[in-house]
Amino acid sequence: MLDDIVIGHYNADERSFIPVTVQESVNVTEQITISTVFKGIHEDMKTKAYYLIDYLNYTRGLHVQQRLVGCELLRDEPGRMMTLEAFNGESGFERRYNVQGDQHTDWKWPVIKSRAQLEYDAWLYAHFYRPLCISQLRTYLKKEQKRVMAKVKPxxxxxxxxxxxxxxxxxxxxxxxxxxxxxxxxxxxxxxxxxxxxxxxxxxxxxxxxxxxxxxxxxxxxxxxxxxxxxxxxxxxxxxxxxxxxxxEPGPDPVIVVPSVLLLLCVFGFLAAFKIWRKRYSQPEQVHIHSLFH
CATH class of the missing domain: 2.60.40.10 (Immunoglobulins)
Incomplete structure (x- = not known):
């Protein structure tokens, strides 16, 4: 996603990244690289999910693992990058890479990798994932600039x-x-x-x-x-x-109260008007009929 605009998704069956819109010119090498990254993330999440099910003593069934990876641009300059992970709604891993190049990692789950693997992950994060994320952010920002920069008043x-x-x-x-x-x-x-x-x-x-x-x-x-x-x-x-x-205005909407005397006057007035109407429209017919007999 670019901000809140969906750019594409990873198809696990085809093991490839599928853009939302068909692009006129597709950089094949770039698409292969992105698909490879997504494949690696998918496989790593599956491995970690099976491990956590056993470690946390969960029964087999439906479980949800989430991973959020993102990077930012600040006035076209590379900003932070972060990775957050959760399993069944509980966060367990956090990694942040700030503008100065400092990296902070916080583990709540047990570390299942060796020291050498952790050092390689940190190097890969700083020298491969972050540059790739920033380059993709710049690319899609240029393509979707009108949508991203749009402003609609509330x-x-x-x-x-x-x-x-x-x-x-x-x-x-x-x-x-x-x-x-x-x-x-x-x-x-x-x-x-x-x-x-x-x-x-x-x-x-x-x-x-x-x-x-x-x-x-x-x-x-x-x-x-x-x-x-x-x-x-x-x-x-x-x-x-x-x-x-x-x-x-905090108070309730005004309610119109009609006094009882005024209400009775209205009722009597209506009845009187009805009697006059009935007399007016019924009497001439009787007179007209009698005149015919005469």
Whole structure:
């Protein structure tokens, strides 16, 4: 993936890297190299998975091993590279290679390789995997620059729901349709961020068109509603020149109450109007009929 754009996938049956889009000119040597790297990663993950099943005393069945490898460019200069691994949802290995060339490795699982193998892995990581990752990042960044650099402003709206039984008002701030994915959505009370323990939501979710959405909600009890605090939904995003602030009225929506006397007058007025209408449209017919008999 390039940021959040899928570039391709590894087909384990064919043992080859399959790009998402058909490229006009394919560097065969480069594709073979990438496929070889993926093959090595796949085989290594399978070996480690079988070892961890036995070491952690898991029964045979469905297990999940994950490996995340990534590198970054900072203003076209090589940045960090990292590898994170987890098995059945529990992290067990981490390796980071920073800009200065320092390498940090953290093992939570037992080391199953010899010292010579570990030293070779560290050398391979620094002198082969990292340069290859950076070169591929530059290549795809050039090809997909328009998509990666696109900026779409978020559409922000406030949703307010009142639960009459509990006397609670739920205020929700929704930002949707934005790209890239990085956004800062904050609910403020009297200019200060609402305690995160009171916030529900906040997950970044994808939209079908490739954009993203996020919503955050907070519930206000009857006492907080009476105190008349000021609430604000504030949004910052790369597509916005300035932060976007939307004020929220904490109270429930106004309810129109009709006095009982006025309601009775309306009922009587309707009945009187109905009688007049009935008399007007029924009487002329009787008169007309009698006139015919005369």
């Amino acid at each position: 559409r922000v709206r406030v949703i307010k729901r009142y639960c009459r039984e509990a006397g609670v008002v739920q205020m929700t701030c929704l930002a949707t349709g934005f790209y890239p994915r990085h956004i800062n959505l904050t609910l403020l009370q009297d200019g200060q961020p609402v305690n995160e323990e009171r916030i529900t939501g906040g997950e970044l979710l994808p939209n079908p068109d490739g954009t993203y959405q996020m919503r955050k909600s907070v519930e206000l009890g009857a006492e907080e509603q009476r105190e008349r605090h000021t609430y604000t939904c504030t949004v910052t995003h790369l597509s916005l020149d300035n932060k976007l602030d939307i004020s929220i």
